[in-house]
Amino acid sequence: MIVFDVNETLLDLNALEPLFTEIFTTPGRMREWFAQVILYSQTLSLSGPYVPFGKMGGGVLRMLGEVHGIPVTDDHVRQLGVLMTNMPVHDDVAAGLAVLKDAGFSIVTLTNSPASAGPDALDKAGLGPMFDRRFTVDTVQRFKPAPATYQLVQNTMQSSPDATWLIAAHTWDTIGAQSFGWKGVLITRGVNAPLVLDGIPQPTLVARDVGEAAQGIAAGDSNVRLQV
Numbered sequence: 001m002i003v004f005d006v007n008e009t010l011l012d013l014n015a016l017e018p019l020f021t022e023i024f025t026t027p028g029r030m031r032e033w034f035a036q037v038i039l040y041s042q043t044l045s046l047s048g049p050y051v052p053f054g055k056m057g058g059g060v061l062r063m064l065g066e067v068h069g070i071p072v073t074d075d076h077v078r079q080l081g082v083l084m085t086n087m088p089v090h091d092d093v094a095a096g097l098a099v100l101k102d103a104g105f106s107i108v109t110l111t112n113s114p115a116s117a118g119p120d121a122l123d124k125a126g127l128g129p130m131f132d133r134r135f136t137v138d139t140v141q142r143f144k145p146a147p148a149t150y151q152l153v154q155n156t157m158q159s160s161p162d163a164t165w166l167i168a169a170h171t172w173d174t175i176g177a178q179s180f181g182w183k184g185v186l187i188t189r190g191v192n193a194p195l196v197l198d199g200i201p202q203p204t205l206v207a208r209d210v211g212e213a214a215q216g217i218a219a220g221d222s223n224v225r226l227q228v
Helices: 013-024 028-049 054-068 074-084 095-103 148-159 171-179 212-219
Strands: 002-004 107-111 132-137 165-168 183-187 204-206
Touching: 002 013, 013 028, 013 054, 013 074, 028 054, 054 074, 095 107, 095 212, 107 148, 132 148, 148 171, 165 171, 165 212, 171 183, 204 212
Parallel strands: 002 107, 002 165, 107 132, 165 183, 183 204
Antiparallel strands: none
């Protein structure tokens, strides 16, 4: 079974850049915002409270405005929410999914974002039927990499840990999944890299994009580390 992270792994986070450029003008604020969203989502998972990922994104945007002395309006927060639910699918995703389907894998998603009330970005791109299930951490009210998020998928799909792969564009996610007993694939997309430290599980496979990762998994090259 293949478990896909969604934000940045399948969907292009760079679609948010124009809004951050409009608000802050200084380059790099979108990446700063996303890193803070992940930091505080994990903080809530450790300390107990829970708010949906989109609401967290809006709150962190306002926080960054305070930090940098930039007014963040209600309309900015609304625009961010719209953009977050309409990020485009990366160009390499469709072909990579087809390779995995042809190889006989069951494919699901596991995302920090709540389920959409209507068709989501994957549906709009015509890729919805490629997935056997869609999972959201909203169900357990803990954000990845909390073990409960991976346990949700494993229990529901009745999958064996050693036959389950997580594909994600975030090292913290692959560390979480591998610590849970899954295999981990890190998608670098030119902005990510493994964290090489003693005692930390290293990705089973490192690839530039979903297409390259799918080819490696389908070929059985689980010990190959591709150039990042």
